Amino acid sequence: MRKTFSREDILSMDKNYRVNFMNSVGGFKSANLIGTLSSAGRENLAVFNSVLHIGANPPFLGFISRPHTTERHTLENILDNGFFTINHINRDIYEQAHKTANRYPRDISEFEAVELHPEYIEGFEAPYVKESIIKIGLKLADKIDIKLNGTILVIGSVVKLILEEKLIAEDGYIDLHAADTVAVASLDAYHFSNKLKRLNYAKPDDSDV
Amino acid sequence: MRKTFSREDILSMDKNYRVNFMNSVGGFKSANLIGTLSSAGRENLAVFNSVLHIGANPPFLGFISRPHTTERHTLENILDNGFFTINHINRDIYEQAHKTANRYPRDISEFEAVELHPEYIEGFEAPYVKESIIKIGLKLADKIDIKLNGTILVIGSVVKLILEEKLIAEDGYIDLHAADTVAVASLDAYHFSNKLKRLNYAKPDDSDV
Numbered sequence: 120m121r122k123t124f125s126r127e128d129i130l131s132m133d134k135n136y137r138v139n140f141m142n143s144v145g146g147f148k149s150a151n152l153i154g155t156l157s158s159a160g161r162e163n164l165a166v167f168n169s170v171l172h173i174g175a176n177p178p179f180l181g182f183i184s185r186p187h188t189t190e191r192h193t194l195e196n197i198l199d200n201g202f203f204t205i206n207h208i209n210r211d212i213y214e215q216a217h218k219t220a221n222r223y224p225r226d227i228s229e230f231e232a233v234e235l236h237p238e239y240i241e242g243f244e245a246p247y248v249k250e251s252i253i254k255i256g257l258k259l260a261d262k263i264d265i266k267l268n269g270t271i272l273v274i275g276s277v278v279k280l281i282l283e284e285k286l287i288a289e290d291g292y293i294d295l296h297a298a299d300t301v302a303v304a305s306l307d308a309y310h311f312s313n314k315l316k317r318l319n320y321a322k323p324d325d326s327d328v
Numbered sequence: 329m330r331k332t333f334s335r336e337d338i339l340s341m342d343k344n345y346r347v348n349f350m351n352s353v354g355g356f357k358s359a360n361l362i363g364t365l366s367s368a369g370r371e372n373l374a375v376f377n378s379v380l381h382i383g384a385n386p387p388f389l390g391f392i393s394r395p396h397t398t399e400r401h402t403l404e405n406i407l408d409n410g411f412f413t414i415n416h417i418n419r420d421i422y423e424q425a426h427k428t429a430n431r432y433p434r435d436i437s438e439f440e441a442v443e444l445h446p447e448y449i450e451g452f453e454a455p456y457v458k459e460s461i462i463k464i465g466l467k468l469a470d471k472i473d474i475k476l477n478g479t480i481l482v483i484g485s486v487v488k489l490i491l492e493e494k495l496i497a498e499d500g501y502i503d504l505h506a507a508d509t510v511a512v513a514s515l516d517a518y519h520f521s522n523k524l525k526r527l528n529y530a531k532p533d534d535s536d537v
Contacts, residue, residue: 122493123449126486129387136500141384143502144464144489146416147511147521148381149355171378171392172357174477175350178338183380207355210524217527240332255353261476267469267483268383274476277335280353284331291345293352295513302356302511302521304504307528310521312356315419315510317517318426 142168143305150208150303152216153182154237154246155196157225162237162246163192164229166219168303170205178277179260180205186269192225194271201259202244203275206251209299213309243279252298253282292317351377352514359417359512361425362391363446363455364405366434371446371455372401373438375428377512379414387486388469389414395478401434403480410468411453412484415460418508422518452488461507462491501526 129137148168155163173179182205184194197203208216215233223232230237230246237246240256247254257275264271286294296312303309338346357377364372382388391414393403406412417425424442432441439446439455446455449465456463466484473480495503505521512518 120493121490122496124489124491126387126488129486129489130385132500134385137387138384139500140496140502141387141486142381143500143504144462144491145379145381145389145414146358146360146509147356147504148358151355169380170354171380172351172354173392173474173479175347176339176343177477178335178346178350179476180354183382205354213524214527253353253355261474263472263474263481265382265470265472265481265483267388268386270382272472272474272481274474277338277350279335280333280338281330282333282353284329287331287349291341291348291352292514292517293349295352295356295517296519300355301524302519304521305501308501308504308526309524310505310511311524312511312513312519313522315422315518315520318423319516 139305147302147304147310150213150216150301150309152206152208152219152248152251153193154204154206154248155193156200156202156245157192157196158199161225162228162230163196164219164235164248165193166208166216168306173274179274180255180257180277181272181274184271184273187271188269190225194273197259197273198262200244203257203259204245204247205255205257206248207253207298207300209252210301210311211299212250213301217307240279247281253286253293253300255280348514356511356513356519359422359425359510359518361415361417361428361457361460362402363413363415363457364402365409365411365454366401366405367408370434371437371439372405373428373444373457374402375417375425377515382483388483389464389466389486390481390483393480393482396480397478403482406468406482407471409453412466413454413456414464414466415457416462416507416509418461419510419520420508421459422510426516449488456490462495462502462509464489
């Protein structure tokens with residue numbers, strides 16, 4: 120049976136029901152861990168489902184941070200020291216990765232709490248996740264306030280990207296299935312992929328921005 | 329073999345290689361068709377991989393539009409008449425959906441060109457995709473220019489959402505696997521899902537914005 124929901128129907132849903140519903144309805148999302156360092160040098164690691172492509176040339180990725188009305192360690196650390204890492208969640212670590220969404224006090228590192236390991240690259244001031252197969256180091260490039268609801272689009276410029284060379288096809292495509300990367304539906308339903316088909320990209324001439 | 333790419337390595341890639349590479353590296357993305365009407369009443373349909381959750385209360389979804397330096401029918405139509413639909417791409421229609429990325433002249437409807445069917449709901453001025461199982465009608469709420477590279481974050485307020493009732497779990501979670509919804513890697517690699525597990529969401533208390 121088909122059902123139609125108006126804006127009012129959504130507004131009158133129970134809060135947790137609405138959160139699950141609205142977080143499912145846009146489709147599958149990326150599943151990443153964002154690693155940061157506080158100005159005091161404390162490590163932070165948090166799961167994010169909102170990483171998105173902003174541009175290829177120059178290379179930018181972004182993510183949406185929830186409103187800065189409560190302690191947001193990831194956002195605060197990025198604003199403080201300007202660096203962060205985006206680390207793909209794979210099948211081996213998705214349960215640990217998900218636990219980073221628990222609230223830990225600021226002096227507890229999620230790396231220790233969930234038993235993942237930080238990894239540092241010389242000259243880059245944020246921790247990568249050792250267990251992650253595709254990982255990206257970024258420098259804060261812009262922070263855009265979304266006035267409608269107080270969320271924030273954080274954009275980083277890619278500085279140092281690490282992955283397995285064998286995952287890269289001749290034309291630059293990275294095989295996320297072979298990398299064991301997972302996707303997420305709603306806030307907590309993790310999925311592994313089955314590749315259907317790679318189609319030809321129809322208009323490569325204008326998408327390099 | 330692990331390989332590290334600096335910003336300079338990425339900037340010096342061949343353009344198409346970089347496009348494929350940078351569009352893969354953030355992880356899996358949603359696969360949706362956006363339906364619009366021009367001010368002259370012409371239908372337009374285009375595939376987008378950048379639909380994202382902006383908020384649950386009130387309900388907002390967004391997507392990234394490439395720079396407005398060339399004809400962008402989707403963006404122009406939304407700015408002209410204020411309405412659009414987001415329609416999940418499923419296994420039955422992904423090859424047709426992908427073809428909407430071809431460049432058609434303005435007087436050709438992609439619906440006809442790829443053999444998908446428009447569907448209208450009374451009082452809502454944009455076409456839904458009949459073949460899509462989860463589809464969302466939205467009203468333009470904000471347009472945010474990303475000055476770094478000229479891309480645009482378009483945000484819509486959910487007005488009229490249509491889906492199969494049986495896909496909705498007791499707690500509001502929508503089963504995207506059962507809906508046959510696909511995900512995409514890079515620009516053209518379509519994937520179907522294998523559900524791994526639904527974990528408990530760790531902190532439902534602050535995510536309703």
